Amino acid sequence: MPTDTIVALATPPGIGAIGVIRLSGPQAIQIVDAVFYGKKLDKQASHTIHFGTIRDEQDHILDEVLASLFVEPRSYTGENVVEISCHGSNYIIQELIRLFIRKGARLAQPGEFTLRAFLNGQMDLSQAEAVADLIASSSEAAQQVAIKQLRGGISSEIKKLRQELIDFASLIELELDFGEEDVEFANRDQLRDLVEKLIRLMHKLLDSFQLGNAIKEGVNTVIAGRPNAGKSTLLNALLNEERAIVSEIAGTTRDTIEESLNIQGIQFRIIDTAGIREASDTIEAIGIQKTLEKVRQSAVLLYIFDVIKTQPAQLEADLAQLLHPNTQLLVVANKMDLNPYTEYQHYANPHFSAEQWIPISAANEMNIEYLKERLYQTVVSNEVSMDAAIVSNVRHYEALQKAKESLEAVIQGLSSAVTTDFIAMDIRHSLAYLGEITGEISTEDLLDNIFSRFCIGK
Ligand code: GDP
DSSP: OOOSOEEEEOSOSSOEEEEEEEEESTTHHHHHHTTEESSOGGGSOSSEEEEEEEEOTTOOEEEEEEEEEEOTTSSSSSSOEEEEEEEEOHHHHHHHHHHHHHTTOEEOOBTHHHHHHHHTTSSOHHHHHHHHHHHHOOSHHHHHHHHHHHTTHHHHHHHHHHHHHHHHHHHHHHHHHTTTSOOOOSOHHHHHHHHHHHHHHHHHHHHHHHHHHHHHHOEEEEEEOSTTSSHHHHHHHHHTSOOSOOOSSTTOOOSOEEEEEEETTEEEEEEEOOOOOOOOSHHHHHHHHHHHHHHHTOSEEEEEEETTTOOHHHHHHHHHHHOOTTSEEEEEEEOTTTOTTOOHHHHOBTTBOGGGEEEOBTTTTBSHHHHHHHHHHHHSOSSSOTTSOOOOOHHHHHHHHHHHHHHHHHHHHHHTTOOHHHHHHHHHHHHHHHHHHHTSSOOHHHHHHHHTTSOBTO
């Protein structure tokens, strides 16, 4: 348990109406009392606020402040915490922090307040990670997933899985204790049923990661098509703003443009690319290379073509060149205003089905809402509910994956009648991976890795 007291600015650096400096640790109250002129804080009740001045060693008043008092263990970190709300001047903030350091505090590391909250059992590891996600959330869906995780959504699912497994593991371990004797405390059929059930539950959580990751990180979406297909016009229609430059000259959109589009709370990062064309000059060739690279890095490809100028064979050839197994395809038939009778059948080829066909007129903003709906459905499938526990953290996803693999090894072991110690070992592995998610099992490296990415003051 930490014995020192840490201090940091909790609000963003820069000039503001107020700045909040936070101290946490056994000496937090005494350190503030040494320089705070108002009521003696160590005589006050927890969760109270006090007005006073802070003075330096020469008795100069540095600022008039409010001190909020949280007495351990009823605080964010579980330690004594004082939060000083001062005037938001860089000079005042610096001087106050320096003064607290001279009085015995130490500057906090990134994430150190939350690390202490974890070490003091105020929250588990996945909840601590949710704090960082909450701070970083920039859309409603991201905020919702983070707040659910902070309030223990994922933790409780994982703990349930782990507890069921622990109960059985103890029976298996008991068998091992009896060594040579031929005893069987753990019924093998029941064990198999349980493990299969757990694998199914893990599958469900793992499946939610596509959505969780999309919500947290946004969805890379690339718009590609031949020059003059209408890429820039489509981008403008989606964003409803004149951002990209629309031009009559083929191949003018050479560089890629990235824009952000929010559909029902999910952020799509849309990349407009240079046109695909048989490379006649080197700059176009780079354009094609870039497009292919962007498609590889994207979750969704919006392939757009001009229904007046494009032959079915050209469409098929472009798709053959562009498609990537990890990228979902939507085929956008543009300029329908010029030929309203264009039908899917005319352009059908093995690379896409009728559901992926989206007829629009970008210039007239016709059917753009339908396109947005289809984009949304590429990530929010009907099987995964926004209300269920959603895994959004890569670390959790990987640990769950490994926990599931260990359980699959248990099933294999049961089928091939391996000895009990092998089964026990696989169960132990699975328990360890699950424990890593909530932090029941953690190493210093793991904690360093997680908390070093927090901001200072959190
Ligand atoms: P890009 O090269 O793929 O980015 O294509 P642009 O967005 O620059 O569009 C090329 C030309 O097609 C421009 O003159 C647009 O006004 C025109 N255009 C784009 N969408 C439509 C549409 O839906 N209908 C019609 N009639 N013209 C369009």
